Amino acid sequence: MYYVSTRDKLQKTTAAGAIAYGLAPDGGLYTPEAIPSMAGNALNTLKDMNYQQRAVYVMSMYLDSYSASELTGYCGKAYGNEKFDDPAVAPVHVMDDSTCVMELWHGPTCAFKDLALQMLPHLLTGALRKEGEKKTACILVATSGDTGKGALEGFRDVEGTRILVFYPKDGVSEIQELQMNTQEGENVGVCAVVGNFDDAQSGVKKIFSDRYFSAELEEKGYFLSSANSINWGRVLPQIVYYVSAYCDLMKAGRLEKGDLLNVCVPTGNFGNILAAYYAKQMGVPLGRLICASNSNNVLTEFIETGVYDRNRPFHQTISPSMDILISSNLERLLHAYTYGDAQAVKGYMEQLSETGRYEVSPGVKKLLERDFAAAYCTDDRARQTIAKVWREKNYLIDPHTAVAVNVLEQYREKTGDVTPTLVVSTASPFKFCPAVLEALGEKTSVSGLESIGRLEERTGLRAPAPLSGLAGKPVRFRNVTEKGDMAQAVRQFLS
Numbered sequence: 001m002y003y004v005s006t007r008d009k010l011q012k013t014t015a016a017g018a019i020a021y022g023l024a025p026d027g028g029l030y031t032p033e034a035i036p037s038m039a040g041n042a043l044n045t046l047k048d049m050n051y052q053q054r055a056v057y058v059m060s061m062y063l064d065s066y067s068a069s070e071l072t073g074y075c076g077k078a079y080g081n082e083k084f085d086d087p088a089v090a091p092v093h094v095m096d097d098s099t100c101v102m103e104l105w106h107g108p109t110c111a112f113k114d115l116a117l118q119m120l121p122h123l124l125t126g127a128l129r130k131e132g133e134k135k136t137a138c139i140l141v142a143t144s145g146d147t148g149k150g151a152l153e154g155f156r157d158v159e160g161t162r163i164l165v166f167y168p169k170d171g172v173s174e175i176q177e178l179q180m181n182t183q184e185g186e187n188v189g190v191c192a193v194v195g196n197f198d199d200a201q202s203g204v205k206k207i208f209s210d211r212y213f214s215a216e217l218e219e220k221g222y223f224l225s226s227a228n229s230i231n232w233g234r235v236l237p238q239i240v241y242y243v244s245a246y247c248d249l250m251k252a253g254r255l256e257k258g259d260l261l262n263v264c265v266p267t268g269n270f271g272n273i274l275a276a277y278y279a280k281q282m283g284v285p286l287g288r289l290i291c292a293s294n295s296n297n298v299l300t301e302f303i304e305t306g307v308y309d310r311n312r313p314f315h316q317t318i319s320p321s322m323d324i325l326i327s328s329n330l331e332r333l334l335h336a337y338t339y340g341d342a343q344a345v346k347g348y349m350e351q352l353s354e355t356g357r358y359e360v361s362p363g364v365k366k367l368l369e370r371d372f373a374a375a376y377c378t379d380d381r382a383r384q385t386i387a388k389v390w391r392e393k394n395y396l397i398d399p400h401t402a403v404a405v406n407v408l409e410q411y412r413e414k415t416g417d418v419t420p421t422l423v424v425s426t427a428s429p430f431k432f433c434p435a436v437l438e439a440l441g442e443k444t445s446v447s448g449l450e451s452i453g454r455l456e457e458r459t460g461l462r463a464p465a466p467l468s469g470l471a472g473k474p475v476r477f478r479n480v481t482e483k484g485d486m487a488q489a490v491r492q493f494l495s
């Protein structure tokens with residue numbers, strides 16, 4: 001199977017090439033030339049497998065550069081070994097007769113990024129071997145929180161890689177900062193940047209585009225690579241859990257094969273919900289894909305009107321991982337909806353970078369309406385939703401998941417659609433204790449580690465071990481750099 005650039009069909013590569021180099025040379029995203037279909041009896045077969053086996057089955061449909069035994073090895077390392085605190089890896093919790101919640105936060109960093117970032121390092125190092133790359137990959141990440149820790153855990157002690165994460169000094173939560181600065185592993189580094197997330201991100205981009213710096217690293221035996229969410233190696237592992245959830249619901253007798261299942265996904269960069277779209281294309285009977293946003297509602301407007309317009313105020317919310325105005329992975333959906341018309345996609349992306357806005361054709365708009373629905377949820381409503389779900393269902397959700405639960409409520413009221421729905425839960429509530437405590441009506445303003453214990457007391461639940469264990473961990477990293485000195489920080493890290 002070949003992968004093509006969303007902006008030029010002639011830019012073609014193998015699965016290994018797409019994963020090794022991430023972005024196509026023309027700036028487009030590598031995307032499968034065609035989405036494979038599952039065999040008619042596949043869901044029945046997969047139903048009786050465990051998560052790792054399901055992952056091998058689904059990923060091998062896309063990765064003909066890799067052997068089944070390679071993928072089996074990777075899946076064992078990524079999802080076995082008690083890396084996840086639930087043997088189901090992505091367990092499905094039944095909330096009521098028509099609503100289930102897929103919990104994607106049982107991994108080492110307690111957010112859904114683990115599902116992909118535990119797998120990516122293995123796919124990447126495998127790809128580099130296949131491409132004959134001898135140098136060590138130096139992975140640079142700019143993070144606003146969850147991705148940095150997820151990438152550090154994923155790449156920790158993975159042979160042939162070093163990883164350095166930059167985060168904005170005052171732009172992440174105390175818990176997130178501690179998660180990163182206590183990271184274990186011989187090949188990892190963490191550095192705070194004086195500035196905001198954009199400063200960190202621009203700094204990393206600048207390093208990537210500096211040819212002299214690349215040459216300098218090459219002499220030392222390194223090349224730069226990235227772990228960000230536009231790499232196909234991050235999208236693919238996410239398709240697996242949609243297939244897996246459908247199988248679990250069949251196995252539990254909640255769905256007959258062929259019954260429609262809607263999904264509702266808290267969305268930022270459009271990676272997670274895009275994976276649901278691919279699962280649907282492969283033949284999983286998914287119905288409506290409901291895109292849930294916070295007050296940064298650029299996607300709500302896009303899905304409703306066909307106009308993407310990032311020229312709007314940026315809101316800092318209690319669901320920070322969705323505070324995004326440019327959803328990079330949307331480009332892959334446009335590729336699908338224009339039937340691979342690279343010129344059209346390229347045109348939209350050029351308009352986006354020049355004016356911050358584009359409007360899709362009536363044909364694309366129709367397809368959007370066929371597959372998607374969208375709504376958004378303010379911080380106030382998210383807090384009310386956390387309180388209500390705790391009160392009525394005795395189930396604790398984080399602010400990102402609350403956005404999805406509320407948007408599903410809005411969708412059902414508006415449309416009367418009673419199709420069973422899978423809500424995707426993207427983070428443990430214990431990752432966002434102060435916001436959750438406030439939602440539950442606690443007035444005390446405890447912060448950081450203290451708030452974890454406070455939320456345990458308030459709910460009688462236990463925080464996941466990786467979070468409660470932070471208290472005893474030594475801080476390994478205290479580096480701070482000015483945004484102009486990030487390249488120097490990379491030199492120091494590699495020396």
Ligand SMILES: *Cc1c(COP(=O)(O)O)cnc(C)c1O
Pocket residue numbers: 111112113146147229266267268269270271272273321322400426427
């Ligand atoms: C990254 C993230 C999201 C957004 O996912 P996308 O794939 O970027 O749409 C939602 N919730 C949490 C907790 C996240 O970390």
